[in-house]
Amino acid sequence: MKFLVAGAGAIGAYIGARMARAGFDVTLFARGPHLRAMQEHGVQVKSSEGDFVARPKIASSLEEVGPVDVVFLGVKAHGVCALAPQLKPVLGPETTVVSTQNGIPWWYFQGFGGEWDGLRLESVDPKGVISANIPSKQVIGSIVYFSTEITAPGVVQHIEGNRISLGEPDGSRSDRCRRIAEALIASGLRAPITTRMRHEIWVKVLGNASLNPVSALTRATLVQMVRDPGVCAEIRNIMEEVEAVSKKLGMELPVTIDQRIAGAEKIGEHKTSMLQDLEAGRPLELEAIVGAVIETGEHVGVTMPHARAVYACTKLREKVSMHKDERPSAQTTEHRLPALGDNEA
Numbered sequence: 001m002k003f004l005v006a007g008a009g010a011i012g013a014y015i016g017a018r019m020a021r022a023g024f025d026v027t028l029f030a031r032g033p034h035l036r037a038m039q040e041h042g043v044q045v046k047s048s049e050g051d052f053v054a055r056p057k058i059a060s061s062l063e064e065v066g067p068v069d070v071v072f073l074g075v076k077a078h079g080v081c082a083l084a085p086q087l088k089p090v091l092g093p094e095t096t097v098v099s100t101q102n103g104i105p106w107w108y109f110q111g112f113g114g115e116w117d118g119l120r121l122e123s124v125d126p127k128g129v130i131s132a133n134i135p136s137k138q139v140i141g142s143i144v145y146f147s148t149e150i151t152a153p154g155v156v157q158h159i160e161g162n163r164i165s166l167g168e169p170d171g172s173r174s175d176r177c178r179r180i181a182e183a184l185i186a187s188g189l190r191a192p193i194t195t196r197m198r199h200e201i202w203v204k205v206l207g208n209a210s211l212n213p214v215s216a217l218t219r220a221t222l223v224q225m226v227r228d229p230g231v232c233a234e235i236r237n238i239m240e241e242v243e244a245v246s247k248k249l250g251m252e253l254p255v256t257i258d259q260r261i262a263g264a265e266k267i268g269e270h271k272t273s274m275l276q277d278l279e280a281g282r283p284l285e286l287e288a289i290v291g292a293v294i295e296t297g298e299h300v301g302v303t304m305p306h307a308r309a310v311y312a313c314t315k316l317r318e319k320v321s322m323h324k325d326e327r328p329s330a331q332t333t334e335h336r337l338p339a340l341g342d343n344e345a
Contacts, residue, residue, distance in 0.1 A: 001180075002027075003016075003025060005026065005071075006029045006072065006090070008030040010148040010156055015184075015187075016072075017156065018184075020056035022187040026057065029060075029065065034150065035058060037152075042056075062089045062090050068092075069096065071098065072098045073101065077105075077285045077288030080099075084133040085133050096139075098139075098142050098180065100143075102273070103209075103287075104121060104296065105288075106120075106131060109121075112198075116299065121292045123294075124288045124291075142165060142166050143200055145163040145165070146159075146162055165192050165197075166184075166197075167193060168195075171196065177193050199252060202242070205293060207260050210235045212273070212275075213314040214310060215274060216284065219275060222265065223270075235261065236261065238307045239260065241302065241304040242304075245293060284314070
């Protein structure tokens with residue numbers, strides 16, 4: 001199979017490097033100094049599991065890549081809208097598109113069935129740009145449970161974790177999921193296939209929609225937030241609202257709010273990806289992680305006063321931060337919180 005990582009940041013470059021080292025035909029699409037460094041020196045991976053250098057194909061435009069079998073969307077959620085119209089040269093009728101974004105993905109309600117079938121969330125797919133350019137039948141979902149960062153152009157630091165779950169939106173066990181999982185496993189990653197992808201997304205959202213924006217407002221680590229009685233009470237309130245929305249959609253969460261909070265405490269002195277983005281002057285994944293949940297709540301009739309208040313404050317915090325006369329850090333960190341059951345949160 002021919003693979004493409006569209007948006008080879010910290011997560012995408014790590015996946016691509018792993019696959020290239022295992023001998024797979026993989027191309028990384030990137031730009032700027034990171035692109036040039038990878039073209040000249042390959043992808044340098046630093047890890048406690050062992051450092052290595054991989055030399056996947058590197059592309060500065062998608063036209064030069066041509067149709068591929070599998071596309072991993074490596075950009076963050078707010079970058080998919082701009083990327084989607086550019087994918088036409090690499091999408092054939094049988095190309096599989098693997099979404100790796102945090103939050104509620106644009107495809108979530110496509111083929112959902114029932115009252116909410118086909119619902120489009122303006123917060124993640126404004127004006128339907130993404131769904132118009134990526135056919136829903138070609139999408140499979142994934143949830144990334146590992147942490148990496150770009151410490152210098154072309155250099156990826158693997159911090160922890162190696163799991164990426166895959167799943168068909170309709171819950172089936174497809175051959176295409178199996179083939180992609182086999183390639184990822186052969187590359188040294190854990191790649192379980194889930195038949196409950198839509199349910200698992202809400203487990204991740206339960207923590208992200210509460211912990212991430214609160215961390216951006218307080219600049220606190222996970223353990224600092226959950227050990228502060230007042231802050232933890234607000235986090236719990238948001239989690240209860242998120243859980244209420246998921247239940248309205250018929251989603252069964254395999255973890256309780258107490259377990260999710262305990263899991264966050266166990267991770268310890270870790271900054272959420274949203275706080276890291278804020279400190280680096282990068283845009284926040286606020287719409288997909290929080291805005292989409294609030295928008296879904298509006299559709300299903302769940303009021304979310306606590307989530308709304310934190311969302312509004314975080315949105316202003318981002319606006320104020322982005323307008324400061326500061327240059328963004330060159331360091332890019334991507335952390336996808338580990339799943340409960342892996343002795344992590």
